[in-house]
Amino acid sequence: MFDRLEFRQLLSRFPPPDQVPVQPSLTFEAVPQPAGLKVVEDAAEAVSLLAGAKDVGVFTFSEGVGRGSTVLGVGVATEQDTFYVAKQDAMDAIATTLSDRPISGHDAKETELALRALGGGRRDWAFSTFLAAYLLGAGSRDPRLEDLAKEFLDVSLVSTEQLLGTGRKARKPADVSISEAAEFAARRAEAIVHLRPRLEAEMRNLGVDYLFHEIELPLAGVLADMESEGVAIDVPYLKEMQDELGEQMVAIEAEVEQVAGQKFNLNAPQQLAKVLFEDLRLPVGRRTKTGYSTDADTLETLREKHPIVGLILEHRQLSKLKSTYVDALPQLVDPLSGRVHTSFGQASTATGRLSSSNPNLMNIPIRTELGQRIRRAFKASRPGHVMVSADYSQIELRIAAHLSGDPKLLGAFAAGQDIHTATAAAVFRIPIETVDPNQRRLAKVANFGSIYGQGEYGLSQQLGITGDVAREFLAQYWSTYAHLKEYLDKVRRQAREEGFVVSETGRRRAIPDLRSPNFQLRSAAERMAINFPMQSLAADIIKIAMVRLQREIEADNIEGRMLLQVHDELLFEVPESEVDQFAEKVPRIMTGAFELATGIEVETKVGPNWADMRKLAVVRA
């Protein structure tokens, strides 16, 4: 998103909010000349070098990433010393000694996992250059330590690419000499210690210090816990499904060959487009950069025109779900734990949401019958345990009501009404009891569209109605929620003036295209600006809840564990004996995480797996 993170430039796009005092000048003492770098072999000596240090910076040098990595050495820096430890007993001693004191690192979650692998316990983190840079830059790319050191310290660190090389000349971390590894890791630890006061000042200046200390930094440890915990999947069950789906796909492929009169690769959009639009002469819909679009929306409009279309849509679904989940998940089971361990991205989104990768457990299917079958594979595996889930109801629309103060929207939430039904009643001016399912569907699409900045055309496409009908519907919608409209217009206007947006918690997003002369780019930027305050506050509310929940779970010394977060949902694996405790704890903390004018509603469920769950309670507070 941002070309080679130009932090100074970025910061200039982020003037501080009025209520935060502007520091007259952010100047710092010069970075001390690099001190002599020691390679320490003796465990007792390594530990003694930590005595009396105010801050300890740590950079672990590992083979592999995340949980499964092997730590090859640890770079450590204090105000006095910079050293590197590569001998196992000395690394273990360092990790243990650092267990009971806050330390500074680059990526706190990754370093935490590495230190735990060395036998260190949980710790509180004092600082993370990675998370600070994320909050300062609000970019969507992973902030790199060498860029920060260059920008804020004018120090050139050896980059990972320089150390290991790229392409076929690349070498493994294990093949790096001790002295090179020491220079790499210890200088990084040193840079972390030197960066800390500078980045802390920048964060205070920008008003993101609350977010940093109260949310992101403690969350890093929670995410490390969740990644370590993992989630069990039923591998034999998925293997069975693999065969079944494979057979179904082969059958459909044969049918398609019959109907089309030729054999081709159904997964290749270009081949498919040729068959549909040239050979079978079906009416062309949307176009892409490279040719005819064959996406599901387009194919759906052709369903009645030719029997091949339905077959292709079915094959698409099977192929997607089989390759992405049924085939992939069993291969990602960790042989040691027997579970899958995702990686949560804590600094990879522009809105403050988390992301999940390797595997992505935030997009496990749920909407279709086949999707439900896949979700069923995620199960409570420990004896006597069950899954408990808790999700926020309509959190973004509640936030929209809260931020806009729209009386109609607030009133509907206050009355405990189904928000889409209430919207339909108001827009169609009919009694709420008489709203039919189609009217509710229209209202639901409009409600979601409004928080994404959707316009008339988008709505008409989404609903399959004409532009005229969409215009009339939207006119009624916006006259119903006139205050919401006013609020969204204000966000758009202010964003355009300032070039960035700020959330309730102080989270920021720079959107340079807000000033683009190009209508299309500018419009897209405005939609991002409109959505940001709602999506990002929702992200922060659940993050606050996660931090508080994990603290309470630890303090109460109970067995149940937080496993996953999926934007507005938390998933736990708990002993049956603790279900009542979680059913009280989880909604209390989730609803108490932030005060919204609408109140917050949380629904809890329990069951043997992630698909078959019965409702426990709906808690409003």
Added chain:
DNA sequence: TGTATCACG
């Protein structure tokens, strides 16, 4: 490496 597609909130 880029594009199209589609899984989720």
Added chain:
DNA sequence: ACGTACGTGATACAT
């Protein structure tokens, strides 16, 4: 007249 809903990550294909 423009083009058309926000935020992600994984897969397969084509280059």
